[in-house]
Amino acid sequence: MTSLSPSGTTAVPTLQIFPWAASVAAVKNSKNYTDFDTFYHELPDSLPQNSPQTRRRVSSLIARRYFPAHTLLDLPARVWSAYHRDDVLLDIMRVMTLDAEPVIARFIMEHVLVLSPGDPFHVASARDFITSTYGGFKQDSNKRLLTTAKELGFVNHRGNTWFVQAIPRPDNAFLILLHARLAPTPRIVRLSDILDATFWRYLGLRTQDEVRAILRDAQAANLIARYAVVDELEQITTRYTLDEYFAKALLL
Numbered sequence: 197m198t199s200l201s202p203s204g205t206t207a208v209p210t211l212q213i214f215p216w217a218a219s220v221a222a223v224k225n226s227k228n229y230t231d232f233d234t235f236y237h238e239l240p241d242s243l244p245q246n247s248p249q250t251r252r253r254v255s256s257l258i259a260r261r262y263f264p265a266h267t268l269l270d271l272p273a274r275v276w277s278a279y280h281r282d283d284v285l286l287d288i289m290r291v292m293t294l295d296a297e298p299v300i301a302r303f304i305m306e307h308v309l310v311l312s313p314g315d316p317f318h319v320a321s322a323r324d325f326i327t328s329t330y331g332g333f334k335q336d337s338n339k340r341l342l343t344t345a346k347e348l349g350f351v352n353h354r355g356n357t358w359f360v361q362a363i364p365r366p367d368n369a370f371l372i373l374l375h376a377r378l379a380p381t382p383r384i385v386r387l388s389d390i391l392d393a394t395f396w397r398y399l400g401l402r403t404q405d406e407v408r409a410i411l412r413d414a415q416a417a418n419l420i421a422r423y424a425v426v427d428e429l430e431q432i433t434t435r436y437t438l439d440e441y442f443a444k445a446l447l448l
Contacts, residue, residue: 211337215254216347218243222258223272232267261296278442287369290348291398300344308350313362317351363400367410367448375441379434387430
């Protein structure tokens with residue numbers, strides 16, 4: 197993301213700080229408010245940073261990533277209100293983080309998801325990525341890239357040894373995003389349209405067969421009406437509206 201220098205000129209692009217714990221806490225706390233404006237006005241006071249300027253900047257970042265429509269009906273807040281489950285919320289927020297940060301998303305897609313859980317992860321790939329992306333090495337951006345990849349659950353380390361971390365299959369977040377983005381009302385959705393979307397990869401799924409497995413399980417649990425091959429075309433038929441999905445707090 198490009199920032200502005202104090203003089204108002206365009207500064208050299210860098211990655212933003214990654215306030216993951218504060219972001220999760222903010223989304224959870226949003227359920228205590230009835231309107232976004234009041235929530236956003238009071239958000240800086242709830243943040244741990246000492247500088248008022250930094251708290252305002254982090255508040256803006258949280259709003260951009262997780263409340264893009266500036267409403268408490270944005271997806272993370274609705275998910276927390278309906279389910280109160282950390283795993284579902286964090287899966288949704290992982291996707292929305294990568295939606296808002298295309299540079300980080302590209303690194304995850306090209307350098308992490310091509311590996312298998314348990315594989316060694318070489319931190320030099322982050323350094324090389326930062327250097328090629330920004331035309332030179334930037335220590336802060338390199339650190340923020342690795343921090344983000346770790347906090348989102350894609351990689352981890354023991355001492356200086358980094359590895360690709362397994363993410364539990366995000367069935368429920370996948371089905372919520374399927375309804376939110378492709379089928380807010382009951383309809384037929386082609387599998388190709390699902391696979392063309394990025395959200396299933398941002399969730400940490402690596403193969404099309406993993407997507408098919410979730411859809412088959414969803415049909416068996418009556419969370420979708422049908423998953424079938426019709427005239428050589430794989431497609432699903434959804435059963436619920438997105439509002440019904442949340443109202444019933446449906447889970448696989």
